[in-house]
Amino acid sequence: MNNTFYNKLYLALSLAGVLSLNDLQAQALKSQIALNDLSAFAAPPKNWEVTGNPQADLDKVNSLTAVKGSGILLNRFDEKNPGRDLFFNLQHGDIDIEMDYMMAKGANSGIYLQGRYEVQLLDSWGTVNPRASDNGGIYERWDETRPEGQKGYEGKAPRQNVSRAPGLWQHIKISFQAPRFDDKGLKTANAKILYLWLNGILIQENAELSGPTRGAYDSKESALGPLRLQGDHGAVAFKNIFYTSFDKPHPTVSQLKYTVYKGNFSSEPDYAKLKPVAQGTPPILTSNEVKLDNEFALRYTGMINIGQPGEYTFKLSVPGGKGALKVNGLTAVNTQGFAGTGTVTLPAGNLPFEIFYTKNVDWAKTALGLTVTGPGVREYLLTDANVSSNDAVDPILINASENTILRSFTDLPGGIRVTHGVGVGSPEQLHYTYDLDQGMIVQLWRGGFLDATPMWHDRGDGSSRPAGSVQYFGKPAPALYKLPDNNAAWPADTTGTGYKPKGYVLDSEGRPAFKYLLYGAPVNDASTVLPGGKGLQRQVTLQTPVTGLFLRLAQGNTIQMLKAGLYLVDDQYYISMDDSVEAKPMIRSIGGMQELIVPVKQKLTYSIIF
Template identity: 40%
Template sequence: MQHNYLLKRAPVKAFLLAICIPFFASAQNTRGLQQQISLNDLSAFKNPTPNWSIAGSVMADYNKPETMTKKDGQGILVNIHGKDKNEDIFTNMEHGDIDLSVDFMMPRGSNSGIYLQGRYEIQLLDSWGKQALTSGDLGAIYERWDESRPAGQFGFDGVAPRINVSRAPGLWQNIRIQFQAPKFDASGKKIANARVVRIMLNGVTIIENAVLQAPTRGSAFANEAAMGPLRLQGDHGPVAFKNFRYSTHVGAYTVDGSRQVWDSNDKPVTVDVKGEPVVFRSFVDIPGKRVTHSASVGLLNNVSFGFDLEQGTVYQIWKGGFLDASPMWLSRGDGNARAIGSVISLDDKPSLALIHQDNQAWPDTLEKGIYRQKGYELDEAGVPTFKYIFDGININDKTTCDDGKMLTRKISVDGPAAPKDLFARVAEGSDIVELGNGLYAVNDFTYYVQLDKGVKPVIRTSAKGKEMLLPIKNTDKGSSAQYSLIW
């Protein structure tokens, strides 16, 4: 049953929102995964072919299909095809039950896979932005194969992800797989099928409780067994891996409708986006602080962002579900709502500042009286434009998403030309790498910033490493700054 609990507030009218039960899980840390696969060299693997190597850094092209480069060093396992035969790689380590977490990077159009016990493939694929998912997409359990079946039905028993939280080509992603191996009695007879307990992609649960009755297509072994090596696919396309962490303890877990986060008198309350954007006011807790004047905006195609009305800042972006508002409504309530999905935390410093000197630090907060929030207006599609006054300048701030792949933010002056020393702060991270054609990778390839052709940002040292600033440019069409976030 759906309940109309929550309001979408706009300057002129309000709409009731339908609430549905969530199927997303928040990102789990790797604290319990104490074992690692060393990537100082290739000694952890059996007879690696020349397409596999160890590197210190890699770069996978965002635009050019199946293109990856590397630099010398340690810590990253890389598959780049050469002229010789390109083959899969197997670990010396063999496993039964396993809880595995690994970071990976793929270029545009690439294809790979992780075979549990060398038998059951979890698909790796560039599925960025795809709407209709299959068992061949990123994070899926690949299908079994039987050519004795009717034509068109050779492939069967694959499991598709229930939502797409894939990131753009060339960005680091994380997959966590919790797997229970098949069980055998003393005579060797199988008494329990293998099972994928859970697969989480970029912190979001995409598959749960999937029974594997037999190996998937392309298994390295015809039989099933209690133990087997990890196998990484190397013959389909470039891929890089780092931070292999695992445990051999996998707890029992079922999805039967009886699992409760709250007590028996409470039900989870979520805000869903259906058919039109949603603007939702609440507190939101982020690392180190509580945003007390947040407007969370859920756009179409499962893309959302958080806007701090006190700072004029886009402070987080995410793909997946929209909001878990249970803390607002259950028990005594504390006014807090949580993003549901794969979240990238940005920064909650003010978006605008007057920078008079090159070494002038960006302010952590706004001086009293310099900023005044004026609410927001909705366009015909329901997308808000936030309005505020900064140092006497009227600002329009609008963030849009056209295709589910990126957010485009435009900050424009409503009135006279902007002063020449007015800047917008676009990004901050450990590093900001220029990739050409206005594209920049931020914070070790966590996300991209795309600028229009010919726009030159200011990239300078900050407390966290680097920050990117854009001047509010004055043209005959007005004063503005625009950039896109891609992830």
Template identity: 40%
Template sequence: MQRPVCWSLLCLLLYTFSVSAQTNELPYATLNLQNLNDFKPTGGNWKIVGDVFYDINKNGKASTKAGTSILVNDLSGKSKDQLFTKMEHGDLELELDFMMEKGSNSGIYLQSRYEIQLFDSWGEKDPKSVDCGSIYERWDESRPEGRKGYEGHPPSQNVSKAPGLWQHFKIVFRAPRFNEKGEKIANAKFIKVIQNGVTIHENIEVTGPTRAAAFQDEKPTGPLMIQGDHGPVAIRNIKYKAYGIEPVTLTKLTLKAYDGKFKSVDDFNALTPKREMPIEILAHQAPGSRDNFGGKITGTIHIPRAGQYLLNLTLRFIPNETLPTNPNGAGELSIAGKKLLTITGKDNNFATITTNLEAGDFPFELAYYKNFGFWYARSNDIQLTIEGPGVQYTPLNPVIRIEEAVSQIKEIATNEPVMQRGFVNHHGIKHTHTISVGEPNDANYTVDLRKGEFLQIWRGDFLDTTPMWHGRGETQLSVPLGSVIELPGKPSLTFLTDQNAAWPDSNATYTNLGYDVDKSGRPVFKYTLGGANVRESLASTDEGRKLAHSFTVTPGSETKEIWCRVAEGKDITVLPNGLYAINDKQYFIELPGTAKPVIRNTAQNTKEMLLPVKATNNVGVVTYSIVW
């Protein structure tokens, strides 16, 4: 009996994140934060505001500004109510930004039952099941002391930011499953939890509601709950995709296979297929040539719900370098006799469409051909994905060839700083002369030695060097393992005629002289800037919560004024505690003493923070700290 082509949410996520292919997705639904109308009636602790400030060093010092788009839990009054959405969900993909007050504690409860912990875990070295991002423990008073809490799951690493900074969660949740009698047949599962860009949980089952859940039973659906009785928290940009259980499926698949070279899929109409065979997956599985073939796959597609659907088709055997005058292949997809997707092979191997489909079972046809092989596109793989109302982003065929599993090659800074030379991707551009430095307390950074550019910082584990050392190591890339903040990446120092002159994208007067290693094992970068000599260093302080960046400049005979570019972002805000919030509170800048920066507009509609390098006794020193 032929099986329908249908994959669980687990397979879906593994496929989506492991296969390199172009993808598009339907937009998320959002919770309106112009008011509280999307939530059930609640207490006065929940408010909508325009901005919020939490002091990095003190709790109870919160302040807000009037406006909309930010949800805050204000516990300055007597009310400490939980907040429930009117929306109820089963399977859910949820994204939101959150901000913690110092020492605060809250939580996001899927179906009001299964908690992802919100907590001020800034700087915690050994995260536990009470820390931010943990799947909170269950609780049973009948268990012995010390064992009442159980099944808690800490995050795989702590990537939490400082109080007062915006953080991000993406949560993919599968609701528990029940049979027709209402009996549970499968546990709830957190398919994936991503905090600040780092996967901290995968495929964690939860056998029942976690501690402090609103309900102790389990149901197919329930509202989202935000904990309001523990501590202050701010939340914004709440968006979600809610899914049903019934999937899109392909059944009764038949392949008509053709041999030879073709100019169009219409050529098949005048030909008799070399073979005709039932198939179970969407692929050209006929024996014969791997390089000169055509195929027409027909079958039935089941659409569970009427509405707008997104389809993405990739013919992976067509290389990107195919010349328009000599296409390697092409393809067409039709549903219910209507041609929906066409790949000409003249410009790319990918096609996408958003279209309305009715619910029901409809004829499905995919025709395609391949005229010649190509060294990196030898595969006969076809990739078709679909997403729609209540239907998660789903591949309608599995991966035919799974790459052999490779053990990850990690570099971890355990007892002293670690340095790694290599290639790094920064804003999509490969930088080839970089050095990445990892600190034992998880504050890490990358500098471009050839250009004198400060590229990125990240908190968490140091580097994945598998792309450098596995096989031929063709990409030579080192990949940060923690939560990355990509900096703009322009020269750190330059000459300016005055404080209004534009900062250059590169510095022709910069000459790299390598680096020394100080007693702590950290590099001290050396270079000249015109006639001036510079020594630049970075060091983690405050147990890794800050990264101090220092420049010592000896002007020598150089008479031009040297400036240091401290930060750039879409906004730079001076906070009540004297810190500067950069780029929508992505990170803080801390300046020493009475240093007064120049904050100015750029031609790119961003803000820029500069400090002059003022020499005393022929030595100028600039120091600032990045806090995140």
């Protein structure tokens, strides 16, 4: 498949609101590697075992401890006896694979696709400028005959470092295309990593692999190879391992005929009553046969060859109008807006299909796009590359090469909009949003600062969005509140607190300290990024004490105290209390959730480790 075509179509269809690249796997049958035992692996070495939940020690290199159980694949590491790599029984060609993994402090591992092409897994927490050897990088190839300093070549660094702290689960999704060979066994196309998502961020795309990377189990290349996890460089754990193999030939179209009709059609016309202005039998599906800029109907008929019976998902892009796809007499797609998606169950064989495309919006470029996904078939472009971007624009990105502030609307999960949000960016590439209406940090993220496209493009809607991997902290609510007792529910807003925001002031380095009145007491709320962007230290100071005042440090499904002053929230971030804190935090259960709260006398300092 030509991936330039694929990338253009992904852009067009995702912007049109149909399924994005993140959703491709939902359209195909995924398989899961069972982790009740080690039967899914070939001769598993002793350093690998199946366990229950592991935990890392933030202060100790290569330390992962675990309890008895199942569902977790754990590699224990011993410097004196480093252990060996783990090979899956799975032999794969084209594949989409995703999994969660946890790194110990200082740990190093890797996912070897076909046992030969390594995606690096590393404790890159705190690395500002990642290299190919960092987390999510495509490791270098290696040639010992080259001069010193040039032996490694062709590695690909991740676009940004979105790695999380040791002991926190990270999620990776890889779409791999195996190398191609002719009937004589000669390679005709290199292997490719079509995309690699780490913690929700696309960090590699269309990366070509000219050959095996360093550490490959052999120097050959083939259509199939074993999935392999590196086990001799550090302690690491894995869970929720899913894969989708793409081992079937993609559908093809033939016997194509097109007709073009002039007119402003609001729906599919009665073709028998119309005289075509053009018709023909093109070799490919394309809109280039249309010589009209606007107000036309394009109709295609033909045959589509389906090799494997089952469910097939089609995506149709028809910029500037409407369209539909019928296959074997079934309606597969009726577009909403300028694009649509649909799924039909089809038998194997040559099946008739029909496409219509009516266009009546003059500012949109004429273009026809159609893809198909099915059993064992990765999404494939059936049309040519003349695919519209549907008025796509270059993103308006705001970098934070220095401490940076941007006020905007902020949209949170669940349709929540923070109307008085302040985005605070840092050159350490750790950023946060502060809600001026609640005195709460509502999100924290690592990587790029802000995408202001929705705020500044065209008329804009006033919002910006994080350009990195985000940790949300729940619905906006007051950070500080007077609780009548330890079982009282935390409030949803500041009613009754006398809350009055007083803006913020900047220190000598451009970092804000937010100020407000609460219960009549002036409050100073200042946060600083920890070295290397490893977390955010927050200090809340009251000018005068308020009796019975608490600060809610965290809310989640599970909150666990790992040791005195250190808490793990939903396996996603840590709360670390400053040594000077006099009062002990309390974990309580309220409304089916857990909360971590702490009394505030006059000053409180803690850190969010992420």
